[in-house]
Amino acid sequence: MYRPRKINGLEEWLDPDGIKIYTISVDPQPVVFQPFIQRLTVVKQSLDQDWEHTAAFVIFHRGAGKNYLVLAWWGNDNELFTSVSAEQHGEWTIDPMHDSFCLYDMEVMWRERNLYIDTIDCAEPSLDAYRRAR
Numbered sequence: 001m002y003r004p005r006k007i008n009g010l011e012e013w014l015d016p017d018g019i020k021i022y023t024i025s026v027d028p029q030p031v032v033f034q035p036f037i038q039r040l041t042v043v044k045q046s047l048d049q050d051w052e053h054t055a056a057f058v059i060f061h062r063g064a065g066k067n068y069l070v071l072a073w074w075g076n077d078n079e080l081f082t083s084v085s086a087e088q089h090g091e092w093t094i095d096p097m098h099d100s101f102c103l104y105d106m107e108v109m110w111r112e113r114n115l116y117i118d119t120i121d122c123a124e125p126s127l128d129a130y131r132r133a134r
Contacts (some may be wrong), residue, residue, distance in 0.1 A: 002103070005024050005026060005104050006023075006025045006028065007022060007024050007104070007108060008022065008023045008024075008031075009023070009108070009134050010134070011132055011134055014131060015037070015040060015058070017044070017051035017052050017054075017056075018051070018052060018056075018127070018131050019040075019044075019051060019058050019071075020056070020057040020058070020112075020131060021033075021057070021058055021060065022059045022060070022108050023059070023061070023062075024059060024060070024061040024063075024104050024105065025061075026063055026064045027062075029062075031060050031061075031062050033060065035067070035087070036058075036060035036067070036069055039069050039085055039087065039092050040058055040069060040071065042092070043069065043083055043085060043094075044071070051073075053127070054074070054075070055073065055074040055120050055127060055130050056071070056072065056074070057073075057108070058070065059072075059101075059105050059108055061102075063102075065088070066086045066087060066088045067086070067088075068084060068085065068086050068087075068099065069085040069086075069087070069092075070082060070083075070101045071083045071084075071085075072109065072112070074116055074120065077121070078116075078121055080109065080112075080113070082101060084096070084099055084100050084101055086098075111134075115134075119133055
């Protein structure tokens with residue numbers, strides 16, 4: 001059954017390449033970044049992407065039974081690409097036939113869609129403005 005989850009994303013939450021960080025938690029406890037940061041590094045290295053010059057965001061999602069890392073980036077002018085990792089019992093996997101983003105993650109995606117339109121897909125695109133926008 002749907003119950004709202006706590007979603008956070010502060011302007012200063014950026015990884016070293018400028019990827020915006022959001023958190024979602026199944027309970028009131030804050031999300032611990034470290035395991036997610038380690039996984040994000042692995043995922044980014046596995047993808048052929050110039051992260052420093054790419055509009056992107058990541059969701060560190062502590063779910064009811066698993067942790068999820070949803071990395072999303074904009075390309076081809078207006079397409080949102082995603083990579084979803086799931087962690088259970090200390091093991092991270094990417095299995096698109098088993099794990100994906102969920103309706104809670106889509107709240108962040110909708111917000112990011114609107115921010116992308118306002119800051120990148122506009123008359124005066126600005127990656128810096130995109131990264132500051134929350």
